[in-house]
Amino acid sequence: MEIVNLLPPSxxxxxxxxxxxxxxxxxxxxxxxxxxEQVTPTARQEAKPREDTPxxxxxxxxxxxxxxxxxxxxxxxxxLSALAPADQVEQLCNLEAMAQVGAWSKELLxxxxxxxxxxxxxxxxxxxxxxxxxxxxxxxxxQLKFKCELSPDxxxxxxxxxxxxxPIPKEDWGEHSLPDENGSLD
Numbered sequence: 001m002e003i004v005n006l007l008p009p010s011x012x013x014x015x016x017x018x019x020x021x022x023x024x025x026x027x028x029x030x031x032x033x034x035x036x037e038q039v040t041p042t043a044r045q046e047a048k049p050r051e052d053t054p055x056x057x058x059x060x061x062x063x064x065x066x067x068x069x070x071x072x073x074x075x076x077x078x079x080l081s082a083l084a085p086a087d088q089v090e091q092l093c094n095l096e097a098m099a100q101v102g103a104w105s106k107e108l109l110x111x112x113x114x115x116x117x118x119x120x121x122x123x124x125x126x127x128x129x130x131x132x133x134x135x136x137x138x139x140x141x142x143q144l145k146f147k148c149e150l151s152p153d154x155x156x157x158x159x160x161x162x163x164x165x166x167p168i169p170k171e172d173w174g175e176h177s178l179p180d181e182n183g184s185l186d
Contacts, residue, residue, distance in 0.1 A: 056147070056161040063099035064092055064157050085154065086123070090115050093128045093148035096157045101135060101144075101164060108164070112136035113144065117176045126150045126158070134168060134178055141168040141178045 068077045080091055094113040101110045112135070115121045119132025126149055133144040143165030149158045173180055 054163055054165075056145075056163050057100070057104055058159075058161040059100050059103070062096060062157045062160060063103060064096040067095060067099050089123065089128050089148075089150060089154050090121065092150070092155075092157060093130070093146065093160075096148060096160050097130075097133070097135065097144065097146050097162055100160055100162055101137075105164070108135070108137040108142070110135050110137050114176075114178060115146075117141075117178060118143070126152060126154065134176065135164065136178075139181055141173060142166065143168060 067073060068080070080088055083091060094115055097113045098110040101108055114134045114136075115130035117132060117134035119130075121128065121130045121133075123129075128148040128150065129146070130148075131145050133146060135142045135144040144162065145165070146160065146162040148160050150156065151158050168176070168178065170180065172178075
């Protein structure tokens with residue numbers, strides 16, 4: 001399915017740096033010379049969060065509907081409607097991910113998302129989440145995490161948030177079924 005990802009300048013919001021630090025585990029802030037048992041809840045609350053901790057980007061405008069409304073995406077809209085409902089949800093959220101990352105970053109030009117690349121996706125009610133997704137841009141696969149809230153009929157994206165991580169090493173692409181430039185992206 002070919003989807004034209006065109007974002008008119010009026011849709012582009014203030015862009016942030018292309019990549020955030022890798023997804024890292026939070027460390028408890030424990031003052032020097034104290035053990036976990038000696039730290040009171042008050043001392044933990046006073047500890048400042050790490051400034052390099054990645055945060056989810058939460059765009060205020062959803063973009064997938066405009067992309068699909070573009071006349072050049074006519075075939076994509078038709079193919080999307082022919083998919084099974086679960087596949088429609090995944091593809092709609094993947095499209096939103098590509099559009100949002102493309103609007104957020106000047107350096108990344110997303111052309112493919114694999115929501116289930118490194119972890120299973122989850123659907124609970126109207127919420128689709130992909131904690132182990134992969135995003136393809138300019139011959140490189142990147143770690144991607146996103147949450148996609150859908151309208152009750154699951155035909156539109158109501159809210160979206162994402163975090164782009166580090167590039168996925170090329171030697172790991174095969175393990176996650178991520179094609180390289182010699183393989184097909186279909």
